[in-house]
Amino acid sequence: DADVTQTPRNRITKTGKRIMLECSQTKGHDRMYWYRQDPGLGLRLIYYSFDVKDINKGEISDGYSVSRQAQAKFSLSLESAIPNQTALYFCATSGNRFEQFFGPGTRLTVL
């Protein structure tokens, strides 16, 4: 089984809808991250969490929120989706060597 899982893997939604992307990990890592990837722009950090009680904004947090429900679970929400949030979203974790491990990604399309 994969160490970092993301659900859903694909999602098509409409402008204005609320969307939640979920991430779970079995690696026992404290640190978790949400990134988005757009062609030509590379990976950009949305939010990160160093433990259950520590959540921080990344470089592009506007329009997003997160929840760290447990050490193993980190969810990303789009409160009111807009078309320019169409992207590939990745969850990642890291442990005490700060090596990053990525989930398979969620392809989100906002119409």
Added chain:
Amino acid sequence: KQEVTQIPAALSVPEGENLVLNCSFTDSAIYNLQWFRQDPGKGLTSLLLIQSSQREQTSGRLNASLDKSSGRSTLYIAASQPGDSATYLCAVSTSGGSYIPTFGRGTSLIVHP
């Protein structure tokens, strides 16, 4: 602020060639550097992690080197195969940046038969 550059952005080579992918970074006070492989529309797979105290790491046909003083890392792929076709990204972490990696935009590699 750390900046990571990968050149070239794209590379096409015939099967069997040995090749080198480059990664440069502006802040040499790094903690570690990680190389990833990404297939189209897929997640990032970690290939090699080099700690700041190391000069190189090897895994199979892959060898990654690190030269902190010059702000460079190279990923050497020996005897390339069509299955090596993918995008290769490097990411650099620094203690001053809370160990959050800064990613390059990647090199898109095509190995043709």
